[in-house]
Amino acid sequence: MTIKVHSANSFIQEISSMPGGEKINLCIQCGTCSASCPNANRMDYTPRELIAMARAGMREEVLSSNSMWLCLSCYMCTVRCPRGIVPTYIMHALEHLAMRHNMSTPRTRTPTLYKVFSNTVYSSGYIPRLGCMTHFYLKVNPFSALKNIPVALALFRHGRMPIKPTRLKPEALGQFRAILDKAKALEAHGEIL
Ligand code: SF4
Numbered sequence: 108m109t110i111k112v113h114s115a116n117s118f119i120q121e122i123s124s125m126p127g128g129e130k131i132n133l134c135i136q137c138g139t140c141s142a143s144c145p146n147a148n149r150m151d152y153t154p155r156e157l158i159a160m161a162r163a164g165m166r167e168e169v170l171s172s173n174s175m176w177l178c179l180s181c182y183m184c185t186v187r188c189p190r191g192i193v194p195t196y197i198m199h200a201l202e203h204l205a206m207r208h209n210m211s212t213p214r215t216r217t218p219t220l221y222k223v224f225s226n227t228v229y230s231s232g233y234i235p236r237l238g239c240m241t242h243f244y245l246k247v248n249p250f251s252a253l254k255n256i257p258v259a260l261a262l263f264r265h266g267r268m269p270i271k272p273t274r275l276k277p278e279a280l281g282q283f284r285a286i287l288d289k290a291k292a293l294e295a296h297g298e299i300l
């Protein structure tokens with residue numbers, strides 16, 4: 108059975124046209140995504156609320172919220188959604204739109220982290236986890252690194268923050284660079300950021 112839900116607002120059409128956003132109008136507002144989300148209590152609006160607001164055309168409120176920037180990409184919402192929607196991808200689409208429309212909240216540092224990571228890997232061919240985090244904190248606020256020292260030490264202990272950078276295999280590096288080159292070309296044509 109095909110369910111057709113018509114939407115008049117341009118915001119929902121914009122989201123629907125992005126990869127992963129196609130099924131947003133099938134949401135039945137059951138709240139399973141929000142109940143499954145490990146970070147929902149930190150978000151301005153839960154995943155369910157974000158979708159409801161987007162469908163109501165509340166572009167500014169949605170895109171200036173912190174919600175999508177706190178998404179961990181854990182996919183809990185996605186595997187449990189009874190409508191086959193992919194809220195994880197909707198979160199990514201909202202990040203993208205917030206950047207495109209220059210509306211991302213100043214409370215987030217995630218775009219800076221994305222850029223530091225991708226630029227470093229692109230130019231060096233390595234994944235220097237420690238180097239990336241050092242570079243990131245130097246860019247945003249070196250003092251804020253202090254409160255995360257216990258987290259960093261725990262990551263070291265569990266082997267999740269190796270001091271030695273990981274070298275990408277040539278094939279993987281080639282694919283990574285091709286993806287970024289394509290994104291930059293699309294950006295230059297005004298198709299994406
Ligand atoms: S779990 Fe799926 S259907 Fe339910 S509120 Fe979330 S997105 Fe909508």
Ligand code: SF4
Nearest residue numbers: 144178179181182184
């Ligand atoms: S993927 Fe994101 S929105 Fe979905 S449950 Fe995980 S943190 Fe929450």
